[in-house]
Amino acid sequence: MANAHGPRRLGPLTWLVGEWEGDTGTDVSYHNREDETSPTGYFEKAWFRPIPLQENGRQRIEGLTYGMKAWRHGEEAMDPFHDEVGYLLWEASTRQVIRNVVFGRGIALMAGGDADAYDSSFTVKATPGDPNYGILQNKYLSGRAELRGFEGTFTFNEDGTFTYTQTLVLKLGALGGVEMDHTDTNTLHRVKRYHPGSEFN
Template sequence: MSEILGPQRLGPLTPLVGDWEGNAGIDLSYHNDDDITGQTTYFEKASFTPIPKQENGQQKLEGLKYSMVAWRHGEEAMIPFHDEVGFLLWDKAENQVIRTVVFGRGIAIQAGSTCQPRDKVIHFKADPGDPCYGILQNKYLLRRAELQGFTSTFTFNEDGTFTHESDLILKLAATGEVMHHTDKNTMHRVKRIHPSAEIA
């Protein structure tokens, strides 16, 4: 990935601006209907758009609002199986990236990462009960698939793509065991938010 010039107001989030697609997604999860853990491959679209500077007293945050939607392969013309919306915020003074995300399953997570402005890898982490980087879930999920931890990584690759990976640690009532629900996909940019008409 060529070096991005300029002031880097968005810090390590700078490369994300634009619309993205990825067709090599792999989801590993528990399939309730079949009572098995298995893989699902998927197509995904994502959009990252800058927001106005946010100010909390002396704190100044630059950031992006974003959405990520995924369809199982073979179901692209149907209802997506995954939908999330959220914000990615850069706190330059604290060297923190904050990922605030809501999943359409009744889950809300605020995860954090310590970063430098031009880092190529962002590691997010959240834990239940943490007052800053924590996890909320609806009552049914707390009983049936308790979310006990969340980690996620964004990696900016040399070819201009970015790869996202996530790991949700779940305690499943159906099996009595703890499992890792993982996702991974590599995204390529299909639209720039830029005065240039260039498509990357």
């Protein structure tokens, strides 16, 4: 990644532009039906598309709109068990990278962290109640599986793939209010490139 050239308007998000697939995902979470915490393998599809420059007064933000869907191994022909849409944003002047995302389970969060244009990885974090990088969730989850923290990292690998890892800290009602880490990780390879100036339907 260090040898990449160009103006890097998208900063560290540059390498994500395109469509991706990954078949080595691992989800470690609590399963209500089995009353146990165990890993689940999954297949995933993702896309990342540039958006127009966003200006708020003197603020200038570049970014991507994106979507990610995941299917448990053995359920690829069925509905995905995970679905998210959102934005990945980068503000060069403040070195802030932002993940603004909505999950199909009724969760919305804005996570942020520091990043430079040519970084080969970045990490974002969110905490409930934070006025900038916070978390919202529906009433059921607040009572049964309250999201207490989020941290996610994207790493761009030398072979052209990217790896993400993320941890959601959950306070589980089924476990008497005990907090546990729900982790996900996958490595995806690009299956389609986009020209940054293209328009998409």
